[in-house]
Amino acid sequence: MFALADCNNFFASCERVFRPDLEGRPVIVLSNNDGCAVARSNEAKALGIKIGEPLFKIRDIVERNGVAVFSSNYALYGDMSRRVQEVLRDFAPAVEQYSIDESFLDLRGLAVEDLAAYARRIAAVCRKMTGIPLSVGVAPTKTLAKIASKLCKKYPKLEGGCYMHRPEDIEKVLRKFPVEDVWGIGRRSVRKLAQMGVVTAWDYTRLKEYDVRKIFALPGWRTWRELRGEPCIGFEDMVEPRQTICVSRSFAKEITDMTDLCSQTATFAESAAAKLRKQDSLALEMAVFAMTNRFHEDEPQAFSSRLTVFPDGTDDYRTVVVAAAEVTRAMFSRRYGYKKAGVIFTRVASREGFTRSLFRDADADMREARLSEALDGIAASYGRGAVLFGVQGDGSVKMSQEYQSPHYSTLWSDIPKVKIG
Ligand SMILES: [Mg+2]
Structure with missing residues (x-):
């Protein structure tokens, strides 16, 4: 049997963990730059707020119903996701994270008599330990487990756990389930x-x-x-490694300064390299792009991009950061205000089995590898961005996040204070 554990309304639920006063109130979380709703609590769904709806279109509903609005706070969501993972690992010999709020559990070979009760217990323990509500579907295949977890959301009576295994039950469910x-x-x-x-x-x-x-x-x-x-x-x-890796963002304000734009693309290159290293791959090609705001039709428009080739493949932070900044300088023009930029590794190879050129400088390679490993180590202990390349500036991405909640669980300064007595 397989289980799929899916966090309910994950981002909205994360916001609620540290704001119990929001229990029972509609909550929405906005996309980067506070553009549109990307997560909704059940109460917000009941108000008819759709996923992807721009904030300006729902201002009325928000104000009339006292909807709590949050900018996305990925530091918080990432950390809560890690906590949920920790709980899940106690319940199954193998856990595979599928997305930030979904994981598969391999229950094969587990001596559990009542799997329905087991699923409910996973949900209850997760709620207690992390504050996040879960829907746990258990079924003979991963695809059916996904469907079972959706049933939990539809039927609160299931208390977050659904065990779907008898052929007649499966048929009944599939007959109503849109393909x-x-x-x-x-x-x-x-x-x-x-x-x-x-x-x-x-x-x-x-x-x-x-x-x-x-x-x-x-x-x-x-x-x-x-x-x-x-x-x-x-x-x-x-867990097939990804064939391309992309990090891109829209900016809150258009960027008109070359140094600013370089610090952004350098930072994107650094996080793309981190993803690359995580999956043990090498980048063979890197595209850097920057574009103007296509909605400002009366202003000059540009979409610039530059390709850098690494014939020997690289996973070195310094190499990609320096290259990203260099090509950004080359394509920057003062005529434009840049609204969006990104870095894409357009060709990626698995490190294993990739033959590098015979004539490389082995010592330089070694130094490169050591520096990148040291940076990974520092990031693991102190968080990403603890150490930056000079060209990254302060390493922040210029997004607007007017409504962001504090970093309750990842910054000492934001830890909730409790008054006793
Ligand atoms: Mg979910």
């Missing part, structure tokens, strides 16, 4: 499925195996088998 909400069914397949008259997940399982393989190829076939209760998405299959 486009099934994990692994891509948006492109949905149109094809509609043409074939496939509306529910159950309809999909009734297709002929031969047709599924022919029309939806291997991934669609895998989903088909998973829905029919045959596990075929294993625990390691999911």
Whole structure:
């Protein structure tokens, strides 16, 4: 059996942990630059606030109903996610984090008699230890576990735990479950499925195996088998290293100063390199881009980008940071106000099995590797941004975050104070 543990309304729930006064009140969290709602508490959903809705469009609802509005606070969410992971690890021999608020648990070989009670207990313990409400779905395959966890959200009576295993129960659920909400069914397949008259997940399982393989190829076939209760998405299959890595942001205010823009792209390059190193890969190519605000039609527009090639591959912080700053200087023009920039490693190779040129300077390589390792070590103990390259400036990204909550759990200065007596 597999379990999927999904945090309910994760960002909104994180904000509530340290603000118990918000219990029962509508809460929304905004995207970067306070653009639109990216997370909503149940109360906010009930008010009809849609995901992705811009703040200016819902100002009315927000004011009339006293909706608590937060800028995103990823330091807080990342830390809460880590705490949830810690709790989950006590319940299963293997835990695989799928996204910031979702993890799969491998329950195979676990001697538990009542899996429904076990799922409820995971949710209850997580709530108690971290304050975050969870939905835990348990089923014979990962795809079915995802569906089971959605049932928890729909039916509060389940108390956060749903064990879905009897074929007749699975059929009943799949008959009502829209096929486009099934994990692994891509948006492109949905149109094809509609043409074939496939509306529910159950309809999909009734297709002929031969047709599924022919029309939806291997991934669609895998989903088909998973829905029919045959596990075929294993625990390691999911962690394929990414083939491209991108870090980009829109800025709160347009950037018109070259040094400022360089500090931004250098910082993006540094965080992209951190991701690269985490998955043990090398970058062979790096694109740096900067663009103006396309909504300001009356102002001069530009989309500039530069490609840097690393023929021998690199995962060295200094190399990519320096290169990013250099090309930014080369493409910067004072004519423009830059609204967005980013760094993309457009070609990535696994470090293992990659042969570097024979004529490299081994000593220089060693020094490079040591410096980057030292930087990783410092980041692990003191957080990212504890040490910066000069070109990064203060290392902050110029986003607007008017409504951000304090860093309750990651900054000493923001730790909640308790008055006793
Ligand atoms: Mg969630």
